[in-house]
Amino acid sequence: MSLAQAVRDKLDIPDLVTGGKSLKDVTVDIAKPNEDFPxxxxxxxxxxxLTITLIxxxxxxxxxxxxxxxxxxxxxxxWGFFVVNFVFWIGIGHAGTLISAVLFLFRQGWRTGxxxxxxxxxxxxxxxxxxxxxLHVGRPWLGFWLFPYPNERGPLWVNFRSPLIWDTFAVSxxxxxxxxxxxxxxxxxxxxxxxxxxxxxxxxxxNVLSFGWVGSARSWSHLEIVSMILAALSTxxxxxxxxxxxxxxxxxxxxxxxTTIFPPYFVAGAIFSGFAMVVTLMVIxxxxxxxKNYITMKHLDNMNKIMMVTGLIVGLAYGTEFFIAWYSxxxxxxxxFWNRAFGPYGWAYFIMISCxxxxxxxxxxxxxRYNIPVMFVASLVVNVGMWFERFVIMMTLxxxxxxxxxxxxxxxxxxxxxxxxxxGIFFTLFLLWCRIMPVIAIAEVKTVMPQKEGAHH
Amino acid sequence: xxxxxxxxxxxxxEMDEGVLGIFETPEAIMHAAEKAKEKDYKGFDxxxxxxxxxxxxxxxxxxxxLPWVTFFAGIFxxxxxxxxxxxxxxxxxxxxxxxxxxxxxxxYVPIIFELTVFSAGIYTVAALCFLSGIPKATRRILHPDxxxxxxxxxxxxxxxxxxxxxxxxxxxGLGGAEVTVVKPENQx
Numbered sequence: 001m002s003l004a005q006a007v008r009d010k011l012d013i014p015d016l017v018t019g020g021k022s023l024k025d026v027t028v029d030i031a032k033p034n035e036d037f038p039x040x041x042x043x044x045x046x047x048x049x050l051t052i053t054l055i056x057x058x059x060x061x062x063x064x065x066x067x068x069x070x071x072x073x074x075x076x077x078x079w080g081f082f083v084v085n086f087v088f089w090i091g092i093g094h095a096g097t098l099i100s101a102v103l104f105l106f107r108q109g110w111r112t113g114x115x116x117x118x119x120x121x122x123x124x125x126x127x128x129x130x131x132x133x134x135l136h137v138g139r140p141w142l143g144f145w146l147f148p149y150p151n152e153r154g155p156l157w158v159n160f161r162s163p164l165i166w167d168t169f170a171v172s173x174x175x176x177x178x179x180x181x182x183x184x185x186x187x188x189x190x191x192x193x194x195x196x197x198x199x200x201x202x203x204x205x206x207n208v209l210s211f212g213w214v215g216s217a218r219s220w221s222h223l224e225i226v227s228m229i230l231a232a233l234s235t236x237x238x239x240x241x242x243x244x245x246x247x248x249x250x251x252x253x254x255x256x257x258x259t260t261i262f263p264p265y266f267v268a269g270a271i272f273s274g275f276a277m278v279v280t281l282m283v284i285x286x287x288x289x290x291x292k293n294y295i296t297m298k299h300l301d302n303m304n305k306i307m308m309v310t311g312l313i314v315g316l317a318y319g320t321e322f323f324i325a326w327y328s329x330x331x332x333x334x335x336x337f338w339n340r341a342f343g344p345y346g347w348a349y350f351i352m353i354s355c356x357x358x359x360x361x362x363x364x365x366x367x368x369r370y371n372i373p374v375m376f377v378a379s380l381v382v383n384v385g386m387w388f389e390r391f392v393i394m395m396t397l398x399x400x401x402x403x404x405x406x407x408x409x410x411x412x413x414x415x416x417x418x419x420x421x422x423x424g425i426f427f428t429l430f431l432l433w434c435r436i437m438p439v440i441a442i443a444e445v446k447t448v449m450p451q452k453e454g455a456h457h
Numbered sequence: 458x459x460x461x462x463x464x465x466x467x468x469x470x471e472m473d474e475g476v477l478g479i480f481e482t483p484e485a486i487m488h489a490a491e492k493a494k495e496k497d498y499k500g501f502d503x504x505x506x507x508x509x510x511x512x513x514x515x516x517x518x519x520x521x522x523l524p525w526v527t528f529f530a531g532i533f534x535x536x537x538x539x540x541x542x543x544x545x546x547x548x549x550x551x552x553x554x555x556x557x558x559x560x561x562x563x564x565y566v567p568i569i570f571e572l573t574v575f576s577a578g579i580y581t582v583a584a585l586c587f588l589s590g591i592p593k594a595t596r597r598i599l600h601p602d603x604x605x606x607x608x609x610x611x612x613x614x615x616x617x618x619x620x621x622x623x624x625x626x627x628x629x630g631l632g633g634a635e636v637t638v639v640k641p642e643n644q645x
Contacts, residue, residue: 023506023606148545157545159552161564169571177578184582187591188604192506195601211592215604216611217490217503217512218467219589224508225521226585233527233578236570244567446507 016109016448019293023446026294030440031193033289038435041288049427056421060135063414068138070414077397077409082136085422087245087390088273089129090171091266092383095274096122097178097238100185101231110302112444113294116189117285118278119182120437124429125277126175128422133171135418163248170244174237181230184223187213189442209437242266249393256336256396259324265317272310272356273386279303279379281430283372285439294440297370304369307382311360314389318353336396344408345395348388355385465522469590470500473641475613476624477599478633483509486608489631490515496627498616504599504609526584527577534576538569599639607634 017026038046063070073080096118103111134140146168148158158165191213194206213219246266249257279300286295322341325333341349359381362368369375399406480486486503493501494517503512513520542565546552551559586592603609610633612624621638628636 027506027605148541155545155550157550160542160546160568161561166567166571169568173571173575177574180578180582184585188507192604195598195604208594211586212594212596213589213591213604214469214472214596214598215504215506216469216589217505217509217516218518219469219591220505220508221467221513221518222521222523222585222588225523226581229524229527229581230578233574237574240567240570240574247567443507447510 016113016296016298017294017445018296021293021449023449026445026449027192027196027442029291030294030438030442030445031196033434034193034436034438035196039288042431042435046428046431049424049431052420052424053428056417056424059414059417059421063135063418064140070412072409072411072415074407074409076400076405076407077395079394079397080136080409081411081415081419082132083248084387084390084394085419086129086132086136087266087393088387089125089132089422089426090245091242091270091273091386091390092277093122093125093129093174093178093274094238094242094267094270095278096120096125097174097181097234098271098274099278100181101234101238104227104231105235109448110299112441112448113296113299114278114282114303114440115444116182116185116441117281117439118274119178119185120430120433120439121274121277121281122178123175123182124426124433125274126171126178127429128426130171130175131425132418132422133167163244163251166244166247170241174241177230177234177237181227181234184226184230185441185444186437187211188215188223189438191215192442193438238270239267242270254336254396254400255330255332256321256325256340257393259321261317261320261324265314265321268310268313268317269356269386269389272307272314273383275303275307275310276379276382276386279307279375280383283376283379285434289434289439291440294445300372300375301366301369304363304375304378307379308360308363311356311382315357318357332401335399339399340392340396343399345392345398348392348395352385352388352392355381356389359385461522461525462519465519465525466588467518467521468588470502470613470615471590472502472597472599472611472613472639475611475616475619475639476621476628477504477637477639478610478612478628478631479600479602479635479637480608480610480632481634483608485632486610487512487515489610489628489633492627492631493610493612498612498619498624500613500616502611502613504603504611506604506606506608509608523581523584523588527581530580531573531577533580535569535573537576538572539565542568599637600635 019025021029071080071082096115099111099118100115103115134143137143146158146165148160187210190206190210194203194210197203197206243263243266246262250259250262252258282295282300282303286292322337325337328334340346359378362374362378395409398409478489480489486505486509490501490503490512494515501516503509503516505512539562543560543562547560553559590596599611600607600609610628610631612619612628616624625636625638
């Protein structure tokens with residue numbers, strides 16, 4: 001036993017890979033779900049979510065054909081479910097970048113077990129979010145108007161001072177940088193799958209996907225530096241994206257929206273909901289793909305702690321909003337918040353409070369942090385709560401400055417279909433991805449194994 | 458002052474002809490890399506399933522120069538962001554909105570930031586691909602275990618003082634489990 005291992009044992013630091021695995025075992029275990037024929041469970045789930053996706057696509061087609069009047073949006077509530085979904089999904093995406101980038105910069109070894117799946121989650125969540133953004137403009141075939149491009153209509157440019165354009169730039173930059181970061185990490189693992197492949201078609205597929213990666217130490221040295229650079233670039237990007245999303249609200253002059261707390265409040269909420277989604281997915285993945293030695297209870301414990309802390313932060317933000325509304329002495333601001341909690345959508349507000357502030361408090365207890373059913377339910381509850389948070393913010397519009405123009409927002413079946421559809425698309429992409437690519441970063445897990453310190457030699 | 462050096466941008470060289478030794482542990486490959494450096498086999502390389510820490514020093518390869526690409530690409534993106542928004546809003550299509558300054562640059566900051574990050578990231582990755590010789594789908598794979606659990610030492614034919622039998626016995630002497638002489642004619 002090496003000195004390092006003895007120190008770890010003495011300090012009771014748990015191994016990040018348990019079960020005394022060798023380097024080869026790691027490859028075999030993680031590549032298994034990609035090489036085996038999918039299980040019945042996978043097929044059933046996949047067919048279910050694929051059906052939801054296809055129905056959603058059909059409904060979207062009908063929506064384009066008929067127009068947005070099919071939705072519940074009206075005047076003054078002009079933003080509806082599409083923007084709720086957009087903010088919700090883009091928030092889900094943030095945990096992936098946070099795990100892969102911020103924890104990378106802080107040299108947190110435990111990120112290696114979960115970063116790949118979390119990054120994939122980011123990509124799919126941002127894609128779903130972006131699709132909602134495009135859908136909500138009503139005429140999506142003119143969506144390219146959001147980009148500054150040379151056109152024949154004279155000197156006509158987009159308005160760069162508009163939050164909508166900031167959104168376009170922020171989301172597309174975030175999507176492209178996350179995708180590149182994710183794929184760059186995948187290349188060596190895809191090369192592993194290529195070299196293990198026995199069938200020709202599989203070999204060819206992974207040969208193309210792995211870009212012909214060999215694993216030369218010179219390439220590794222560049223790749224490591226680039227991973228660090230991309231992590232350093234994505235970290236402020238995470239903060240900027242949700243900050244800019246919050247600007248959509250905060251730069252307006254509407255009571256309840258026009259507040260400086262919005263950027264940090266949105267970012268904390270994004271991390272909160274994102275970690276909840278990671279916990280949901282990881283709990284399922286470690287059961288289904290038998291990866292309990294790689295996604296250990298320690299990983300889940302860490303994520304539960306983060307969920308609890310960010311839950312407290314959003315709780316603080318809810319309280320601060322109320323306090324500042326009262327303290328500002330602005331009666332419209334006070335009314336907006338009174339209306340939020342005790343107005344017609346008060347039920348949504350209390351769902352939000354109980355799901356987001358109260359439910360993660362169970363994680364104060366170590367026993368519950370280590371309890372799979374508890375964390376699974378809590379993570380689902382947090383996701384519901386975070387969706388309602390965005391809904392509550394959006395419903396601020398229903399009672400604006402003029403009581404004569406107040407109106408209720410009632411979602412129609414189409415709104416609900418769009419909401420369910422986003423989950424369909426997300427899980428279809430995620431399940432397909434699990435089949436084709438390794439759910440755990442094979443090369444990165446090997447760098448944190450005890451073997452590195454010579455324990456098993 | 459710290460300046461970029463050309464050798465920091467070391468490129469991947471195709472492994473067509475030379476000697477490949479396979480080792481079982483990261484310690485063994487570290488040792489082998491040190492010995493190969495001492496022998497001064499120019500252009501030798503290690504093939505690793507994961508980044509083994511300290512291998513760069515053992516091989517004598519300098520730290521990657523890619524942060525320089527990031528730095529200059531970031532400046533480039535930032536400049537584009539400033540100029541593009543200024544030229545469109547203050548010159549090409551000036552709009553007076555409630556008497557605000559035409560060049561209200563505070564509002565440009567989000568897009569300047571995004572363009573800086575975007576071009577810094579994308580150009581760095583493009584440079585990485587260039588230096589690592591990817592994508593290339595027709596590359597020959599020397600041994601399938603090298604991306605899984607074994608470690609390779611590659612000494613190319615172009616190395617100074619290359620003598621096939623000498624190199625083979627050198628690699629065997631290091632404890633290489635399998636030593637193969639790779640030649641273009643026995644390629645698949």
